[in-house]
Structure formats: structure tokens, C-alpha cells
Amino acid sequence: MIFRTLVSGSSGNAVLFSDDNTNILIDCGISAKRLIPLLCQAGISAGDLNCILVTHEHTDHCAGVGVLSRKFNIPVFASAGTWQGMNVGRINPENVVTFNNYDSFEVGGIVVTPFKIPHDANMPNGYVIETHEKKYAVATDMGYVTKGVAEILKGCHSVILEANYDKEMLEKGSYPYALKKRIAGNLGHLCNTDTAKFASFLFKNGTEKIILGHLSEENNTPDTAYNTVLQIIKSDGVDLKESSLSVAPRYEISINIG
Numbered sequence: 001m002i003f004r005t006l007v008s009g010s011s012g013n014a015v016l017f018s019d020d021n022t023n024i025l026i027d028c029g030i031s032a033k034r035l036i037p038l039l040c041q042a043g044i045s046a047g048d049l050n051c052i053l054v055t056h057e058h059t060d061h062c063a064g065v066g067v068l069s070r071k072f073n074i075p076v077f078a079s080a081g082t083w084q085g086m087n088v089g090r091i092n093p094e095n096v097v098t099f100n101n102y103d104s105f106e107v108g109g110i111v112v113t114p115f116k117i118p119h120d121a122n123m124p125n126g127y128v129i130e131t132h133e134k135k136y137a138v139a140t141d142m143g144y145v146t147k148g149v150a151e152i153l154k155g156c157h158s159v160i161l162e163a164n165y166d167k168e169m170l171e172k173g174s175y176p177y178a179l180k181k182r183i184a185g186n187l188g189h190l191c192n193t194d195t196a197k198f199a200s201f202l203f204k205n206g207t208e209k210i211i212l213g214h215l216s217e218e219n220n221t222p223d224t225a226y227n228t229v230l231q232i233i234k235s236d237g238v239d240l241k242e243s244s245l246s247v248a249p250r251y252e253i254s255i256n257i258g
């Protein structure tokens with residue numbers, strides 16, 4: 001079982017889920033050319049992908065989707081709003097699949113449930129991916145953790161969770177005021193302390209592994225994210241194994257939490 005990030009951050013996002021029969025790519029925010037060797041490194045060839053699930057139309061999530069789909073004839077799943085906003089060129093109509101949030105669908109025996117996330121895009125969503133035994137989830141690009149997100153992620157075995165920025169680094173950083181406000185707003189991104197509180201909730205409710213992802217290059221560092229989250233989780237009384245929490249590298253594949 002594979003569940004890991006291939007790249008992570010505003011420079012590009014992609015997550016790979018794979019079991020014996022099914023290979024699912026969630027987002028392709030880098031060129032197909034750059035993605036293919038990373039997939040290979042994870043033991044998967046692009047031609048073996050069953051589908052691409054897109055979370056939303058921001059370039060760091062869909063830059064390579066069009067080329068990848070055309071080159072390898074891969075179906076692309078996205079919400080109607082994401083399709084409307086996504087600039088991916090012409091995709092074979094047979095490979096254009098639209099879903100409604102919370103309506104589960106099946107890909108090669110794997111059950112996928114898209115869920116709504118609060119972010120400044122047309123109709124953004126995260127995904128829960130379910131095998132017979134376990135549930136996995138991708139939840140990045142969220143201004144805050146809604147009740148709906150908490151509910152659907154509760155009990156997931158492994159979660160790729162956004163830890164975008166450190167509050168103080170954002171406040172003191174060089175971003176213009178409007179951008180700071182956007183990032184910290186309810187439709188922006190998740191800060192380390194909010195991520196930590198939610199991670200603590202997840203660990204208390206059965207989650208075994210979390211990868212912190214989509215870190216800001218400017219307003220966070222892997223050490224800051226990791227240490228902030230770890231400290232809050234520990235002070236919350238969660239007894240954490242060392243392998244349970246990790247940080248997604250920006251340009252390389254992460255550890256496997258499948």
C-alpha cells in the first residue's frame with residue numbers, strides 16, 4: 001500500500017495512493033515531465049494510473065493534469081466548479097468526470113469520497129480514499145477546519161494534512177497586507193497551531209499517521225511546522241510514536257504512510 005506525497009507546497013502538489021490493483025493520483029501541480037520520474041521513484045508508471053483526482057483549480061494543483069491525461073489517456077475527476085476554473089486545455093470528453101461533494105464513487109474497487117473544504121476557489125474539495133480495511137485522506141488548502149472536515153476525517157488511518165504557515169512568520173514576513181489577510185482568512189490556509197489542534201483530535205480518534213504538507217516557503221519551515229505540531233499534540237496528552245508524524249518535502253517524495 002502506498003500513500004505519500006510526490007511534491008508538496010505552493011510550488012506544486014501531488015499525492016499518490018496505490019494498492020495492488022489501483023493507482024490514484026491526487027492533484028498534479030507540476031509538469032507531467034517532472035511528475036513521471038517521481039512516480040517511478042514510488043514504483044508506479046504514469047500509464048498505470050487509474051485516475052487523477054483534482055482538489056481545485058489553483059495552478060499548484062492542476063498544472064500538469066491536462067498533459068498527463070492526454071498523454072496516458074487518464075480520466076480526471078473534479079467538481080463542476082473546479083472544471084470551470086481549471087485551465088488544462090482540451091481533455092478527451094470520455095476522461096472528464098464531474099462529481100458532487102460527498103457523493104462517493106468507485107475507482108478500481110477503491111471508494112473515493114470528495115468533501116468540501118473552505119478555500120478561495122470555485123468548489124474546492126479534499127478526498128477520503130477507502131479500501132476494505134482502511135481510510136486515507138488528503139486535506140490541504142483549508143482556511144480552517146470545518147465541522148464537516150472534522151467529521152469525515154475522524155477515524156482515517158493516514159492523513160495528509162496542511163500545515164501552511166507559522167502565524168508570527170506570516171505577520172512579520174514580507175507579504176503585502178492583502179495577501180497576508182487572504183492566507184490567514186477563513187478561505188485561505190491552515191496555520192501550524194490550528195493544524196496541531198486538529199492533528200491532536202485525529203490522533204485521539206484512531207489516526208495513526210499524519211504527513212504535514214503544503215508548507216509555505218516564505219512563512220514556515222519544516223522544523224517549525226513539525227516542532228509546533230508535536231509540542232501541542234504532546235501537551236494535549238497524545239502519546240505519539242516517532243513515525244506517526246512527518247513533514248512532506250517540497251520537491252521530493254515523502255515517506256510512505258500507506
Ligand SMILES: [Zn+2]
Binds near residue numbers: 013058060
Ligand atoms: Zn495549494
Ligand SMILES: [Zn+2]
Binds near residue numbers: 056058119121141
Ligand atoms: Zn489553493
